[in-house]
Amino acid sequence: MNINYNEETKIFQINTQNTTYMMGILAGKHLLHLYYGKKIDYMEDMDCRYLFRKDESPKSLHSLKRAAVTFFNTYPFEYPAHGTGDCRHNCLRVRSEGGHRVCELHYDSHRIYKGKPSLKGMPATFEGATEEQAAETLEITMKDAVLGLKILLRYSVFEDSDAMIRSVVAVNEGEGKLYLEKILSAGLDMDNMEYELTTLHGVETRERRMVTRKVTEGSHRVASLYGETSHKQHPFMMLTGKGTTQKHGDAYGMHFVYSGNFAAETELNHQDSIRMTMGINPDGFEWVLAPGEEFETPEAVLVYSSEGIGKMTRCYHDLYRNHLIRSKYLHKKRPILINNWEGTYFNFDDDKLVAIAKEAKKVGIEMLVMDDGWFGKRDNDESGLGDWVVNKKKLKNGIEGLAERVNAEGMKFGIWFEPEMISPDSDLFRAHPDWAIQVPGREITMQRHQYVLDMTRQDVRDYIYESMAKILRSANIEYVKWDMNRPLADIGSFCLDSEHMGEFYHRYVLGVYELQERLVQEFPDLLLENCSGGGGRFDPGMLYYSPQIWTSDNMDPIERLAIQEGTALIYPLSTMGAHICVCPNHTTGRSTPLETRAHVAMTGTFGYELDITKLTEEEKAQAAAFNEEYHKYNEIYREGDYYRIASYRENNIYDCWQVVTKDKAECLVTYVQVRYISRTKSVRLLLEGLEPKAKYRLEGTEEIYSGELLMNAGYLQDMIFGEYGSRLLHFVRV
Ligand code: GLA
Numbered sequence: 001m002n003i004n005y006n007e008e009t010k011i012f013q014i015n016t017q018n019t020t021y022m023m024g025i026l027a028g029k030h031l032l033h034l035y036y037g038k039k040i041d042y043m044e045d046m047d048c049r050y051l052f053r054k055d056e057s058p059k060s061l062h063s064l065k066r067a068a069v070t071f072f073n074t075y076p077f078e079y080p081a082h083g084t085g086d087c088r089h090n091c092l093r094v095r096s097e098g099g100h101r102v103c104e105l106h107y108d109s110h111r112i113y114k115g116k117p118s119l120k121g122m123p124a125t126f127e128g129a130t131e132e133q134a135a136e137t138l139e140i141t142m143k144d145a146v147l148g149l150k151i152l153l154r155y156s157v158f159e160d161s162d163a164m165i166r167s168v169v170a171v172n173e174g175e176g177k178l179y180l181e182k183i184l185s186a187g188l189d190m191d192n193m194e195y196e197l198t199t200l201h202g203v204e205t206r207e208r209r210m211v212t213r214k215v216t217e218g219s220h221r222v223a224s225l226y227g228e229t230s231h232k233q234h235p236f237m238m239l240t241g242k243g244t245t246q247k248h249g250d251a252y253g254m255h256f257v258y259s260g261n262f263a264a265e266t267e268l269n270h271q272d273s274i275r276m277t278m279g280i281n282p283d284g285f286e287w288v289l290a291p292g293e294e295f296e297t298p299e300a301v302l303v304y305s306s307e308g309i310g311k312m313t314r315c316y317h318d319l320y321r322n323h324l325i326r327s328k329y330l331h332k333k334r335p336i337l338i339n340n341w342e343g344t345y346f347n348f349d350d351d352k353l354v355a356i357a358k359e360a361k362k363v364g365i366e367m368l369v370m371d372d373g374w375f376g377k378r379d380n381d382e383s384g385l386g387d388w389v390v391n392k393k394k395l396k397n398g399i400e401g402l403a404e405r406v407n408a409e410g411m412k413f414g415i416w417f418e419p420e421m422i423s424p425d426s427d428l429f430r431a432h433p434d435w436a437i438q439v440p441g442r443e444i445t446m447q448r449h450q451y452v453l454d455m456t457r458q459d460v461r462d463y464i465y466e467s468m469a470k471i472l473r474s475a476n477i478e479y480v481k482w483d484m485n486r487p488l489a490d491i492g493s494f495c496l497d498s499e500h501m502g503e504f505y506h507r508y509v510l511g512v513y514e515l516q517e518r519l520v521q522e523f524p525d526l527l528l529e530n531c532s533g534g535g536g537r538f539d540p541g542m543l544y545y546s547p548q549i550w551t552s553d554n555m556d557p558i559e560r561l562a563i564q565e566g567t568a569l570i571y572p573l574s575t576m577g578a579h580i581c582v583c584p585n586h587t588t589g590r591s592t593p594l595e596t597r598a599h600v601a602m603t604g605t606f607g608y609e610l611d612i613t614k615l616t617e618e619e620k621a622q623a624a625a626f627n628e629e630y631h632k633y634n635e636i637y638r639e640g641d642y643y644r645i646a647s648y649r650e651n652n653i654y655d656c657w658q659v660v661t662k663d664k665a666e667c668l669v670t671y672v673q674v675r676y677i678s679r680t681k682s683v684r685l686l687l688e689g690l691e692p693k694a695k696y697r698l699e700g701t702e703e704i705y706s707g708e709l710l711m712n713a714g715y716l717q718d719m720i721f722g723e724y725g726s727r728l729l730h731f732v733r734v
Helices: 048-052 058-066 068-074 308-323 350-362 398-408 427-431 458-474 498-522 557-568 594-602 617-639 707-713
Strands: 003-006 011-015 019-026 030-038 092-096 106-114 135-144 149-158 163-172 178-191 196-201 209-214 218-223 236-240 251-257 262-268 273-280 287-289 294-296 299-305 337-339 367-370 412-417 479-482 527-530 548-550 607-609 641-646 654-660 666-673 682-685 695-698 704-706 715-718 725-733
Touching: 003 106, 003 135, 011 048, 011 135, 011 149, 019 048, 030 048, 030 106, 030 178, 030 299, 058 068, 149 308, 163 178, 163 287, 163 308, 178 251, 178 299, 196 218, 209 557, 236 262, 236 273, 236 308, 251 262, 251 273, 251 308, 287 294, 287 498, 299 308, 308 641, 337 350, 350 367, 350 398, 350 617, 367 479, 398 412, 398 458, 458 498, 498 527, 557 594, 557 641, 557 654, 557 666, 594 617, 594 666, 594 725, 617 654, 617 666, 617 725, 641 682, 695 707, 704 707, 715 725
Parallel strands: 337 367, 337 607, 367 412, 412 479, 479 527, 527 548
Antiparallel strands: 003 011, 011 019, 019 030, 092 178, 106 135, 135 149, 149 163, 163 294, 163 299, 178 273, 178 287, 196 209, 196 236, 218 262, 236 251, 251 299, 262 273, 641 654, 654 666, 666 725, 682 715, 695 704, 695 725
């Protein structure tokens, strides 16, 4: 049993393999957070009530009454609510019909059960098929009798993971309406231990770069109001103890399984304690709960590691691979694809694409993906979105004809859609101007010449679904890239009344989830890749529908180092869309060796984004060799354990990461050297995760090293003369 409740002490204990989480009920009603950290296994007759920092003697309870506001404002509440004196940032704010915003949650009951609930219409982690992947859940019922509000706090853990999944349900059991102004998925109060906070930041073409700073007094908040997770900030926070490294020390991660507006906040308060919270961004949010109705929050994933950041990372990777991604492609080698976007942009036709497919096939590429521009009137980004009918000027025999020709070359075929968008210059907009998100009387704010469709509407969703499905049913299309190229603005729907307009953002996300769910249900064999102007909607929510997401439009391998490092901090490598780009790179103008571009892309899903007919014979021969390497190594990248060995971000010279098979029989080490440092002969790469007493041979050489040698003395990598060189080292146990 991983979850226990001690009747006498009124303390809950949730255990995973290596962690313990404790909370307890004080004075029969207040649910306080007591501990989260390294596993406390021996509990037999331990009385942990001292952790309350308050006892239940009459004197103590009297002082609680005498200074209740102070009590609310200083104690570590498990799910703090606004209104009775806790003036730190909180998890819940509810308005009553009377306009009051006071809520006091009292413990009511709890239940512990095998398994784990799914969420209605939203992504959720799930139990695996085996016993080791089984889950157990604690559901604590809290109530505010005055409001008639019931709050369920849910905590689930899996046998095979150190992660803890949290979500919250609000139920209106009263007579009047309740207005949820803020309902977060998780809060965590801890004593300050001089922590540092790491979050992920960026912009289009520079997504998810790690930023670390000391936690100081006040609040640090990362959030999105873009209607999607966004390129700019990511729904992830990590607290690390003083001196924590990849291998040592405390790391607490909190990640959000959601694809819309979020808010993640870390506050160091007057008590010198830290409160971390994660949930739907309360800005621009309000949900009306009529009597009898309920609201479910998305899931937050908490991970604690006492053995450094690397272990936290691997816990997220395994959790998402074993308990979140559903696609049948999860454990499969994805076809090596060639996408025509940077190769042709809008300037292509069927003959051009077939020529690319023919040439690609020769070097071992397996799938052609036709990107933006195949539909409606779409010769640039100024028109056509929403008109999902084939452009016969470009594809003379339609999608079906093209798919047949591409298949005849021995290649699979995939296409691009941007389902959530509508161009003002489109037949769809001319027929349904009210389908665009807008506020009556205001000009719609334009971005990339496009508006956003009102995905809260069933009629809009049905239309979009049917237009996409019609195309997918008409031809042998084995892959779809689902793009989303602008943020939401001008929030307004003709189908929501003023009372419910605050529900728009969340309903939009639910609409996207519904569409993607329909797609994967009707086309279970489809390989779906999500995308948003690069990596603007790279989040765990999307992984529930697609096993891979386009990481960034920036494919410059040097720029990709920080992007992929930040992404791989929490996401399995198998989810990172990565391609070999054109040279010089279209985003940065930088020229890099084809080999370096390949080594960086091979870590992810692997493919090409260039016009292969323009490569030299020598480059094509190189590409053929990389494709063979991909087949040989992909399983290691896809299924293995990831270790961050060195970071260019920190050392300003080189980047290095390692992936080890679960049985420790093989590992791959990727070394990318950005700068050559004269007079330094070699760098020492301290590998990890190997069997200490086993011997490993470096492929292509007679060099033999013990695991211990590689992990303690390290592998000495010679400096590569010149710029942007790379090496891919493969060690095999002998
Ligand atoms: C976005 C995507 C690109 C490409 C273009 C097409 O920017 O990230 O990969 O598909 O749209 O317009």
